[in-house]
Every structure is written in C-alpha cells, then in structure tokens.
Amino acid sequence: MLTRRSLLTAGFGLALAAAALAPAAAQSRFITVSSTTSTTDSGLFEHLLPAFKARTGIEVRVVSQGTGQALDTGRRGDADVVFVHARAQEAQFVEEGFGVERKPVMYNDFVLIGPKADPAGIRGTKDIAAALQAIQARGAPFVSRGDKSGTHAAELNLWKAAGITIEQARGPWYREIGQGMGAALNTAAAMNAYVLADRATWLNFRNRGELEIVVEGDGRLFNQYGVILVNPAKHPHVKKADGQAFIDWLTGPEGQKTIADYRINGEQLFFPNAGRPGA
C-alpha cells in the first residue's frame, strides 16, 4: 500500500519534472548576441531590441560580458553575433577565422571619473596622459576593471600613452577588481577613487556618491563599437541569416537612427558611424 502510494508520488513528480524541463511552447525565432557590459548597463539594448523585433520578428538574446569574454563566447560558438568595443581584439578574432567580417556601428567616448575632492588635482585638464601621470605621482586611488574588457584594454593603452608601465608602477593605490563597469563604478564611489568609464554607463549610473567627470574630450578617449557575425564555417550551427539580418539592420539607416535616438536626460549616449570608412 505504502509502496504503491510512494511509487505514485514518484511518478507524479517525474511527470512534473518533465513538464518543467520541456521548452516552453514552440521555440521562437531568436539569435544570441554576446556583447559588453557597457551596452547593457547603459540601457541601449532595451531601447534597440524591441524596434528590431518589431521589424523582423527575430528575438535577440543578449549575454553581456567584458569584451574579452564576449569574444571568447563567440570563439566557442556560444553566440551568433558579437558586438564589442576593442579594435585590436576584434581584428584578431576575424583573423583567427572565428568572425566573418567586422563592421563599425557607433562610437562614444571614455571619461575619467573621480572624486569631487580631486586629490590628484586634475579636474578640467583635457590631457588624459597628464592626468594619469598626476594620479600615479600622487598615488591617488585608481580602480581598474582588470577583466580584459574593452574599457580595460583602453585603460592599459592610456597608461602606455602616458609613458607609464603600469605593471611596474602599480602600488596599493592601483586597485584591480576584475569586474564589470558598474561594479568598478560602485567600488570607486565607495572609496573615492578615480576610474575610467564609458560615458554611456556613467550617464545611466545611479550610485554616484562623490564622483563626477574630471577629464573628458581628449581624442585618445575615443571608443568605437564594432559588430561581427560568428563564422558559420567554424560553427555550422550559427544562425547565419538571422544574425546577418541583425547586423544589416544595426548598420543600416533604421538601426543607426534608433541608436542616435537613445538619450538619457536629453543627452545622446551613442553616435552611429557605420557609414564612415575606417571607423
């Protein structure tokens, strides 16, 4: 009796489990895009993707990671499209045969964020190299992403431009946290440190504390985004047609206009430049 009842219970449980595991209804049409934390944290995708879906019926599933990790996701074949911002790493990705072709999409810029008290005394300068030299000279706290993201790569290039070999110059003032843009800003806010951020994430960031923009407008702070279809020759399951449709829309007039239309408090976050040669 008891045995029969427990068997029934087990059978019922099994049926429930099967129901829970079964994919919900019919599989909808979707592609997977691995992108950067900045495009997600800035709210761009919430603005962009509904417009794309309305036009094509294709759902875009975005996994947001640092640029290095996002490209690795593409290398393993776990995404159909990568949408990132680190020119050299993108070129390498295509060279290795993992990507079909890199296309420029849009740009914005990096800004150096710092505490209002400005212990390195750099507010208002336009020279990012001089600003970093001052931070290092005074040993003012600086938070580094340290996660192989596009912003991390940009930061390392800027130290180089400032003539500082960060591996040697680093001390307790240089705090590498190995996390995303938002986490880096939270950390900087908590310890009143300087941090390099992309402008879009900064504009959408709420927990600013004592932080503000201290350096902006240097040409070296330019931040270009590119999009690449993962190579179907390497990964045959890549959704080539739908992935290409997303890239074409993003770099076409409608996608470019939708990007330009995204604003926070009247401020434009990303500037489309798909048509500009060499971008």
Added chain:
Amino acid sequence: MDLSSAFASAFSLIFSGDPQFLQIVGLSLRVTLSAVLLAALIGLPLGALLAVVRFPGRSAVIVLANGLMGLPPVVAGLMVFLLLSRSGPLGPLGWLFSPAAMIMAQTLLVLPIVIALTRGAIEEMWGEYREHLTSLGLTGWRAIPTLLWDGRFVLATGLLAGFGRASAEVGAVLIVGGNIAGHTRTMTTAITLETSKGDLPLALGLGLVLIALTLAINAAAFGASRVGARFAG
C-alpha cells in the same frame, strides 16, 4: 534613507504587477523548484540506498556527498558551462544560456544536500526499525520505500535546505544562463545587474521580494507538514 526606498521599491514591484517582474519571479521559481524536484527524485532513493546497503567504498561515497554540500556554485556553473558549450561534449543540445542549463546546474548543487541529509535520516530510522521491517520480509533495498514514506517529514526539511541553496545562489545561473532579459534573468541575477547599474534601492527591493518569497514557501511547507503529521497520527 536607502533602506526605506528599498522597501518602497519592493512594495511597488509586488503591487504593480509589472509583467517583466512577474516573469522573473516565475522563472526563478520554475528553475529552482525543478532543480529541487529532480534532486529529490535522484537523491532520495540514492541517499536511502546508501543508508541501508553495505558495499565496498560506501564510506568514501558518504564523505563525497557530505563534502559536495559545500560545492561552490560558481564551480558547479563552470562545470555545466563547459559541458553545454557548443565546443563541449553536450554542445549539440544547444542548452547553454537556457533555463534547462540553469536547472541542470542547480540540480548539481542541491543533489549532494538531498543525498547526505537523506542518508543521515534514513540510517537512524533503519537502526530503529530494522528488526521490525525484517520480520515483515522487508530486507535491504526492499525497505527503502517504507523508510522514505515514514521519514517524509524529516526528509522535507532536507529538501527545503536544498531549495534554500538553489534559490539563493547567483554564481551558477549567471554563468550558464547568461542573465538574458526575458529569457534567463532570475531574481538573483537581476539583483546583480541592478547593483552594477548602481540602482541600489531597486536591487535591495528585489532582494526583499526574494526573501519574502522564500519565507512564504517555507511557511507553506511547514504548514503542510504540520497538517500532514496530524493526519498521519
């Protein structure tokens, strides 16, 4: 200040009926409950078997199950990730970044808890009822259904412990689910995302909702076992 706005955002989340929010709550429950169910189906019989059957290497298996109760979620996530990645052995399934992958990872986390706690509870009962059950002709594994049924209220506590572990973790579901909006975003990964956006009140508000949900489920389980125990006499 922040705490009061967290409570405010928790309340407005609950009472707004925002479909996005309900979808996140629904997915969290679906993933966690499925994982607990699967872990129960596998772990209860296995734990009981471990309690009543003697075989070489049994102690090693017990230590393994006990030890894996402390398996770091991020490691479980990484293991499932490498299995399910397109470049991994189970890649052709296409399960990565889906709820199925999240259920798999959480099952892996809950299973050792269910096995270890079941083994402990059943072994104690087996010591007590062995002679009685043997006299009824229930020896070895044949005694397992009876033992599991009689121990159901104790075993439910083990399942709740497993539920707690699964519903609270973020490391595994973040890696294998990818925190995709509308598809694999759960309560815990949403909290992580809102924290990284610097919207701390909303993040904490989501946290309060999660705590309330966990309490509600535990209260329901407690009530059910009370009622059940009364009828079981």
